[in-house]
Amino acid sequence: MTTATAPTAARPPLISLRNVAKHYLRGEQIVPVLHDVNLDIPEGDFIALMGPSGSGKSTLLNLIAGIDKPSAGTLCVGGVDIAALGERELADWRATNVGFVFQFYNLMPVLTAFGNVELPLLLTDLARNERRERVELALRLVGLAERMDHYPNELSGGQQQRVAIARAIIADPTLIVADEPTGDLDKKSAEDVLALLRQLNDDLGKTIVMVTHDPGAVRAARRVTHLEKGELLGTEVLR
Amino acid sequence: MTLALILRNLLRARLRTALTLLGLTIAVIAFGMLRTVVDAWYAGANMASANRLITRNAISLTFTLPIFYKDRIRAIDGVSAVAMSTWFGGIYREPRNFFPQFAVSVPEYFALFPEFLVPEEQMRAMLRDRRGALIGRQLSEQYGWKVGDTIPLKGTIYGGNWEFTVRGIYDGRDDTTITRQMYFHWEFLNETMRERFPRAADRTGVFVVGIADGQRAAEISQAIDSEFSNSIAETLSETEKAFQLGFVAQSETIVNAIRLVSFVVIVIILAVVANTMAMSARERTSEYATLKALGFSPGFVAALIVGESLALTLLGALFGIGLTFPVIDAFRGAVGTAFPVVRVTAETVLWQFAAMLIVGLLAALAPAVRSARIRIVDGLRHVA
Numbered sequence: 268m269t270t271a272t273a274p275t276a277a278r279p280p281l282i283s284l285r286n287v288a289k290h291y292l293r294g295e296q297i298v299p300v301l302h303d304v305n306l307d308i309p310e311g312d313f314i315a316l317m318g319p320s321g322s323g324k325s326t327l328l329n330l331i332a333g334i335d336k337p338s339a340g341t342l343c344v345g346g347v348d349i350a351a352l353g354e355r356e357l358a359d360w361r362a363t364n365v366g367f368v369f370q371f372y373n374l375m376p377v378l379t380a381f382g383n384v385e386l387p388l389l390l391t392d393l394a395r396n397e398r399r400e401r402v403e404l405a406l407r408l409v410g411l412a413e414r415m416d417h418y419p420n421e422l423s424g425g426q427q428q429r430v431a432i433a434r435a436i437i438a439d440p441t442l443i444v445a446d447e448p449t450g451d452l453d454k455k456s457a458e459d460v461l462a463l464l465r466q467l468n469d470d471l472g473k474t475i476v477m478v479t480h481d482p483g484a485v486r487a488a489r490r491v492t493h494l495e496k497g498e499l500l501g502t503e504v505l506r
Numbered sequence: 507m508t509l510a511l512i513l514r515n516l517l518r519a520r521l522r523t524a525l526t527l528l529g530l531t532i533a534v535i536a537f538g539m540l541r542t543v544v545d546a547w548y549a550g551a552n553m554a555s556a557n558r559l560i561t562r563n564a565i566s567l568t569f570t571l572p573i574f575y576k577d578r579i580r581a582i583d584g585v586s587a588v589a590m591s592t593w594f595g596g597i598y599r600e601p602r603n604f605f606p607q608f609a610v611s612v613p614e615y616f617a618l619f620p621e622f623l624v625p626e627e628q629m630r631a632m633l634r635d636r637r638g639a640l641i642g643r644q645l646s647e648q649y650g651w652k653v654g655d656t657i658p659l660k661g662t663i664y665g666g667n668w669e670f671t672v673r674g675i676y677d678g679r680d681d682t683t684i685t686r687q688m689y690f691h692w693e694f695l696n697e698t699m700r701e702r703f704p705r706a707a708d709r710t711g712v713f714v715v716g717i718a719d720g721q722r723a724a725e726i727s728q729a730i731d732s733e734f735s736n737s738i739a740e741t742l743s744e745t746e747k748a749f750q751l752g753f754v755a756q757s758e759t760i761v762n763a764i765r766l767v768s769f770v771v772i773v774i775i776l777a778v779v780a781n782t783m784a785m786s787a788r789e790r791t792s793e794y795a796t797l798k799a800l801g802f803s804p805g806f807v808a809a810l811i812v813g814e815s816l817a818l819t820l821l822g823a824l825f826g827i828g829l830t831f832p833v834i835d836a837f838r839g840a841v842g843t844a845f846p847v848v849r850v851t852a853e854t855v856l857w858q859f860a861a862m863l864i865v866g867l868l869a870a871l872a873p874a875v876r877s878a879r880i881r882i883v884d885g886l887r888h889v890a
Binding site (some may be wrong): 329332334335354355358359361363367369373375376377378382385386387389390434456 | 507510511514515517518588793796797798799800801802803804852881883886
């Protein structure tokens with residue numbers, strides 16, 4: 268059994284994994300990816316998951332984000348056992364509680380920066396004016412207020428990732444999951460994006476779980492947890 | 507936003523969308539045109555009145571009936587009028603200038619066909635002239651004939667050269683009425699027959715029988731045929747529609763082949779649109795997965811694909827239907843009088859629209875279901 272204990276144990280964990288396992292079926296063959304993982308992540312934490320390819324870090328992130336389900340164990344986020352939720356309930360839960368930042372930004376190419384950031388708000392009851400105000404605020408926060416009418420192909424990689432971060436925070440989720448957020452960026456853009464994530468964690472108290480290969484990126488996190496062959500090896504406190 | 511996403515997605519691969527739209531437009535035009543040709547085949551039957559029966563020789567249409575039958579038919583209960591009509595089959599200059607000519611008992615015949623509108627003055631002139639002819643508007647326009655012109659015909663069934671003077675031009679009550687025919691006095695034909703072929707005189711091709719109550723058509727037809735059973739020329743009476751459909755039946759195989767081809771066109775375009783939608787959806791797999799990750803439902807993703815497919819096919823329907831009318835106008839000009847009525851019916855337009863609606867839905871079915879069902883993690887990994 269592998270366990271990572273939060274140094275901020277005084278705070279109740281926002282995310283709690285107990286004996287979580289995940290395997291995939293390849294034909295009739297069972298391919299184990301995660302074994303018996305126990306992990307607590309308190310609210311307001313910024314944790315980096317590191318490990319070699321195939322270590323299971325992205326799978327772990329997907330489970331925490333509610334876009335995949337564990338094969339065994341319990342996974343509670345904010346007190347909700349998300350592994351027990353149905354597809355529809357899980358989608359609603361994600362819309363309210365999780366912001367996503369992907370390696371390749373995953374913006375809709377046919378929508379402007381404004382349209383992309385507005386997307387999660389379409390699942391809310393907010394009126395058009397309220398949506399506009401919030402989108403403009405989010406884009407200002409990521410420093411792209413002037414580029415809100417630009418399409419993704421008119422923006423640099425760093426700018427696209429900042430639009431993705433604005434989209435991730437627009438619905439004010441508790442949790443932000445970032446899968447290799449700097450993996451496709453040059454050094455300068457990567458630093459900007461990491462600074463932004465750190466700002467979201469420090470100033471807005473967002474809980475961030477980030478998968479990364481980049482040792483430089485890890486420095487933005489408060490803690491780093493290492494995985495190998497589907498097991499948690501341990502956690503370092505960085506700040 | 508959903509509509510905006512659908513329309514913007516539609517314009518992403520502009521060349522592919524334009525080519526698919528071109529294919530759709532051509533398919534809609536072809537479908538509409540083939541259906542219009544089928545409709546043209548049935549124009550005579552569609553124009554038929556429920557209050558008219560046709561009584562002909564039971565052996566075949568090529569055998570005539572003695573005219574003394576007329577009074578006996580008139581005396582049958584339910585019969586309100588009887589007119590004589592004989593196919594003339596003359597050639598104007600050369601055989602390719604085909605148009606139907608009938609020798610009819612003019613006053614009775616035109617009273618039975620109120621859909622033929624003849625100015626009173628012209629009808630009076632017609633009745634005064636034994637060699638007079640009434641021609642339809644379409645015929646007069648095709649050959650440039652006007653009142654007073656002479657139409658020379660070479661007889662085929664009734665040999666020799668014949669000349670008729672146009673005394674009137676009739677219009678149709680609406681655009682379903684056939685106006686490419688010529689009518690002249692049966693009496694003129696009969697007098698000539700008496701002189702040239704006495705044995706062929708005093709006979710008519712068919713009797714057109716007017717009945718007051720269309721519901722009694724079967725009963726009155728039977729009564730007429732019973733009247734002449736075991737006579738020198740037994741009769742076969744049927745509704746005008748059944749009589750006209752008998753002609754269509756002779757070329758039913760061709761009509762069915764045209765019908766089949768019209769549906770094959772739709773099946774082909776269905777395959778084209780389905781391929782377009784499958785390609786589009788496959789390319790956007792990771793986008794759909796992203797939407798689902800953000801909390802959008804699988805139904806929303808499916809709606810995007812179905813919406814895009816419907817937008818494409820209904821746009822094709824719009825262009826196709828719009829262009830069907832000028833294409834049919836050109837077709838009408840090209841075929842001349844080969845078809846009596848060539849018009850795009852409201853039913854054809856509805857069929858065109860319905861076909862595109864169905865194509866839009868069916869083409870989107872597989873990619874919509876696949877995209878809605880795909881696991882988010884698999885979709886996010888997908889590379890277009």
